[in-house]
Amino acid sequence: MNSDVPQRILKAAADPRYYQIAVLGSLLIFGIGVLGFDVTWLHAVAIFATALAVQYLCTRLVAAGRFDPLSPLITSLSLTLLLRTDVLAVAAGAAAIAIASKFLVRFRSKHVFNPANAAIVVAILLSDRAWVSTGQWGSAAIGAFAFACLGFLVLTRAKRSETTIAFLAGYALLVFGRALWLGDPLSIPVHQLQNGALLLFAFFMISDPKTAPDAAIGRVLYGLLVAVVTYVVQFVFFEPGAPILALVMCAPLVPVIDACFVGRRYVWRLSLPRGAATPADVLYSMPQRRIP
């Protein structure tokens, strides 16, 4: 038994989801402790408990695989960071929708929507008591920088950074282009990019390798597409929470992109224990590819 320990640690180290949990957890602590996010503990507990319970149930009933707590943990962290509501049922409902969507909305053994992303949009559409506080991180440059670095750590571990880079580059190009066209000072696009919620989205949501296209070129196209849609939602339709809406709108196109550009599916761990058939996931979740 003891001899398994070093190997277990190695396996854990090879799974970027641990890093992601650590980073998202730190951001949550920073958000609550320093920035004073309106997150009550009861809501956090409701989100975590619901997500884990639904993951367990779905694993048993739908996927008949082994219970994997990592993905629902990441989803719960993302929901706690991004989704704001003062109604407990909305928080718990969103967690349930997030996890259930992963098992129920699938195409070719790949889930279509990033779970936290889908849940936030559904919660906002169905309830007038849910919202995303995009301004809550503030725009202090140094904070954004720290944020980006932390996120990048996760990315390099996940080795699939094309979506994030393409999205950020595309979006930056668009907002700088807009400022040049309007004759605005560059402090405006800089301010628009120094948005904690935008970076959180770019590094931890759109980067989800499970829902992103399989091929590198596909991921670049996908990142650019989400950037363009985000821009349109933000500056043409003036909707708050533009990136989150854009990602939900673009996600159904991933199977099309996958059909055009074939690539290997990403796997979090080199070897999974037997029977771990469930695509773990969430923001990032990375499960193993199911062999038909």
Next chain:
Amino acid sequence: MRILVLVLSALMTVTLSTTAQAFCGFYVAKADTDLFNRASQVVLVRDGDRTVLTMVNDFEGDAKDFAVVIPVPTFIEREQINVGDMAIIDHLDAYTSPRLVEYFDPDPCAIRREMFAFPQAMNRSDAAEEELMAAAKASGVVIEASYTVGEYDILILSAEQSDGLIDWLNDNGYRIPANADKVVGSYLKQDMRFFVAKVNVEAQKKSGYTNLRPLQVAFEHDRFMLPIRLGTLNAKGMQELYIYTLTRTGRVETTNYRTVKLPTNSEVPEFVQAEFGDFYRDMFAKQVEEQDNRAVFLEYAWDMAWCDPCAADPLSADELRQLGVFWVGGGDPRGRIAPSPAQDVFVTRLHVRYDAEHFPEDLIFQETGDRSNYQGRYVIRHPWKGESSCNTDEYQAQLLKRQEREAQTLANLTGWDIEDIRGKIPMVANATFVDETPWWKALWN
């Protein structure tokens, strides 16, 4: 149960009678007008895509020198413009003001307890708008409409080029800052119109109003924002802006800047009652600094149906309607179904101190689903001063500790010197303090 009801009714009586005091307080606090000079007030009523914008002109000076230039996202028809009633905005200001609440310590020898609450309103002044004049030549400007509403002459302008518009404005007596070119151009490219208003002196004489009344504009557009960039161009230093929003569901916040709640429910020394204006000004300044001049502050968020304690009574359905809350009363069935206290209106009061450096972009808002109540509330506790029939040493000792704690809270909130504060609290000033700082703190420093 009966006792509780009695206590409540007693509280209400006191609160109601002190509301009058609150208004007195409001005017007394006028001395602090300078504290928040160059302050503007804006009321935004918003539901769906519908917006009613009310702008308060605390313009002082010759009315013929007054002018205002505001970018608006759509064309505005005559019926979409109204001249409002300043008294309603004063009421809204009083209702949402940060408040000081007082409690009286009970006789330490008795169980009886009494509580009073009295609010004190803050005030502000001065619209800092882009007004002014000069002369030049017009070119490429389309006067889409021209109206006289109340004491104002109003034009809705669009233009192909910003320089043409700026020339025309300067030519027609609106003094536009020389560097407005790019900002005006940016708004024009975003397909915005310019709503410009001047005072029609004849009409003003006829109307009998000496002060400029608030201008109101109702329009429908998906942009929920407030243009602040033009105002920063010729501003000297930071400007003060209060935004009241009236919405149906919940609190409003900015999506492109942090919205921060001010510290609240702090217990402060008794003497703050006399210096509440100074206290609030300095506390606000310290908070602004702590947020690196980059935050919008929440001062009040409450369901309009009630308040506790009330700095002023909630606004009536009629007043709300006049502010543009179109879903209250009148033809809207929702407003009628709800009995009068449940007005289906949520008020948010935001306070922002801004300049171009820290607020490069216009303020963009969203209505959240947050219905939790928040108020800027500060508490003073009066010690028991009556006769006591028992040994009060323990009470006195606790009181001393409490007053020291209040002094420290006040110092933390405002940055005031702790010794000055202590000097104003007789008991603390006269006490020989047992220094509770650990001995090792001074060891190597």
